[in-house]
Amino acid sequence: MSHLLQPTILLLRDGTDSMEGIGQIISNINAIEAVVEIVKSTLGPRGMDKMITTSKDTTISNDGATILKLLDIEHAAAKILVDIAKSQDNEVGDGTTTVTILAGELLKNAKGFIEDGMNPQIVIRGYKRALEYCLARLESLIIAVDSSPERRREMLLRCAETALNSKLLSSYKAFFAEIVVSAVEKLDSNLLDKDLIGIKEVTGGSINDSFLVSGVAFKKTFSYAGFEQQPKKFTNPKIIILKIELELKSEKENAEIRISNVDDFQSIVDAEWEIIYSKLQEIHKVGAQIVLSKLPIGDLATQWFADRGIFCAGRVSNEDINRVAKATGALLQTTVNNVSPSVLGTCGRFEERQIGAERYNLFEECPSTKSATIILRGGAEQFIKEAERSLNDAIMIVRRCFKTNTVVAGGGATEMELSKGLKKHAVGIAGKEQLVMNMFAKSLEVIPRIIADNAGLDSLDIINRLRSIHFNNDKDGTEDTLYVGVDIVHGTGNNKESFVWEPLLVKVNALKAATEAACTILSIDETVRNPKSEQEEQQRRIKKSIPNAGKRR
Template sequence: MKLLEIVHPAAKTLVDVSLAQDAEVGDGTTSVVILAGEFLKEAKPFIEDGVHPRNLIRAFRLASSLAVERVKALSVSLEGKSEQEKRELLKKCSMTTLNSKLVSGEKEFFSQMVVDAVCKLDPQTLDLKMIGIKKVTGGGLRDSFLVDGVAFKKTFSYAGFEQQPKSFKDPKILLLNIELELKAEKENAEVRLDDPAMYQSIVDAEWNIIYDKLDKCVASGASIVLSRLAIGDLATQYFADRNIFCAGRVEGADLDRVSKATGARVQTTVNNLDVGVLGTCAEFEERQVGAERYNLFSGCPQAKTATLVLRGGSEQFIDEADRSLHDAIMIVRRALKHAEVVPGGGAVEMALFIKAFAKALEVIPRQLCNNAGHDATDVLNMLRQKHAAPDGAGKNFGVDMNSGGVVDTFAAFVWEPSLVKINALQSATEAACLILSVDETVRNPKTKQKQLSYLTPNIGDDVAYTA
């Protein structure tokens, strides 16, 4: 959606509402666009019969609020479950999300990985930035793995790097935000000399400054030195001679995650370094992953972060896997924060009501049937029969994607966070109401296009809307 260049204002509204759904809950982006379009389709006959759009908007908003209340009533809370039970429930939610994605064949493998990654985060914030996703071309999907800590690609390194140790047990980690190379001093000042013999003393002073910095890094007791800025060839060789690993030009996001995972604090000076600013982890190693070298920090004592290393045969495939896992991660986060789920597979949409609104909601199970190659008419008839049961026994029935029939999706563990449904209903309703509230179309005076008919603009026409 982010790559589309949409000009048509009504279509742009639908794109924006899809992006808003992604930002808010992370999944249901297709559902919200389909629902908004179907709401407008159901509104069209009323418009043609002369019903004022304001009456339709009022009815839509009433239906939306009633539907949201009904979703809340149908939802089942996960509170009070044991840790193991909760993880299993989160895994089921993640698998439901991955069902429609490119990696659906490995949904169980990736769902477990996603749940493990999210559960390592700080339960108070569940900060998405603390989950790193690294992509390495080559291998199969099953070669993907989760690092209990931080992993990042080996940075640009100078001569002498080969002699540095590539693994440590319980290392002390120093994080810097300063350059450790000679040019930093060279370019910062202009020096005028009366006596050419003094030139050597200036050169010696520059070398003394850099050696003083390096000595202080070594004296701190650190066995790993990482910096956001460059670590030059002199420093690289200096650290290699003392069995210290170093990496310069580490990305800011990776450095922040190392800081939070290991407890190290980023320093802007090497003066007065003490043990309190150093971090630690159980193990550090530089490992070959496909054609790349990766630095892995695992067993971190304050592990509020995790890294997913994705493998795959092509760059495009891994990019799609990345987008799929992003949705699954967002769903698991939301399910943890708002611990209520509803049955999926179109079951909730069938259980909601108000005639035209409910008819529009049937587009979800219908689209699921079409995507799976089943007869939508037969399945919808079976669903209507189940949901019409007076005792409410069929309220959890949705589309069975495997057999082409219906199934109790709650019992089949096809679950979705209720927040996804609530946000999709509200966003789709607002998008439909926004387009309905446009009271006229205005032709762009620079073009000679004909006046557009109300609510049926042609894609590509250059129009401006006034509310």
């Protein structure tokens, strides 16, 4: 035979599902659009909330990162978008919804090119070229802020208010912006460690009853009999922090000992008592008035401390222990043998105070105030949890402003100016990339358009007005028109004068993350699903849904 039949080569496992080519890219884009449809109504000062119900809990939120996390998305390509949006939240704390919407719009506009047969690499190259221009153009849109302490603090307050504008706390944005800025100012200016700002939720009371503690506050820990006899207020106390268990343990839990008579047993019991009493005496001898420990403090130690006017708290969480150490200067001790006064910390005032239905331990007026605690009040648990997420975003934004000290106008003003400049820049680009860059410019307009839609405005009219204002800026040369964006009251307005500001870093990261997400999705032209991995995933889900599944009875 002159021609031999080529044998069939089975490369993948039988039953493997694969999809490739243009159909795969379009399918991925459609999945991203479905995610965008869910979150886009949360953008802006009048964004709506989402209620996500799971088997364990119900969450009401308009925070993009929270929604994407709770959706538990299964589509492989959509997961990429979720991961990139999470990176935005981890890096700058805000802008996850912007990243999701902008990436979705870039992909939506690229779909037409892909369907017409354009190579995805041309689209990717055009998008990356457009991003380079936008990042360079942003430098000329920075709002100049006076570096004096008063003006700098005003900038921080405005950025905090802008971050809270689209949140549940928007009606109280001025009140909470002051709290957030004051909390960040108390941190070490070089590190600005967010973990040193605690947010404690106390159900009950008005949201306006929330306040800032210039130091550390944590909920009263589990206590034994004798605790109420301890003093609950100190001035300039000496504080010791331990990782020691001050509790009598039954000998059977720790060792097995053979004894021949009752006296031997009594000597063992006496030795245990002597050990714990020696520890307590060492703590008392060093002059400590407040004893905090990560491990339990038993009833014997609690009563012993009460008899000597010493306050103690056991089972304090790592987070709270670390913040107390930073604020008071105390050093964590794993033994009390030969402990010296140099390891003790102090604060101006300690008090155990009733807040709502809970009792809290407050360490205030600390000498090295590198920590702060926000006591958050409110009527409903869901409200308080969403308020905590809102404050977290505002804290992250203020931290970034504190470091960079550069802001740009919000409300879609920056996106409109970038869109205008990119369209003019694209005129000088030859080939298909010009079309792609024009589409990138069009995609940027999605931010002001959705802000207007969510505010109940005519988005078509708003976008046309914004285009006219920004394009005419080159003719009349008015600098203020650079900062005109969506105003939810008047339709359009100067967001620089309205103090609707965003940190430059948030805008830069959002553009980079959205473009990266879009280019990553466009570069995927094949998905292979291994049947074995699908079976393992199915078994994992069954075990997760049935607590005792897979366990031998």
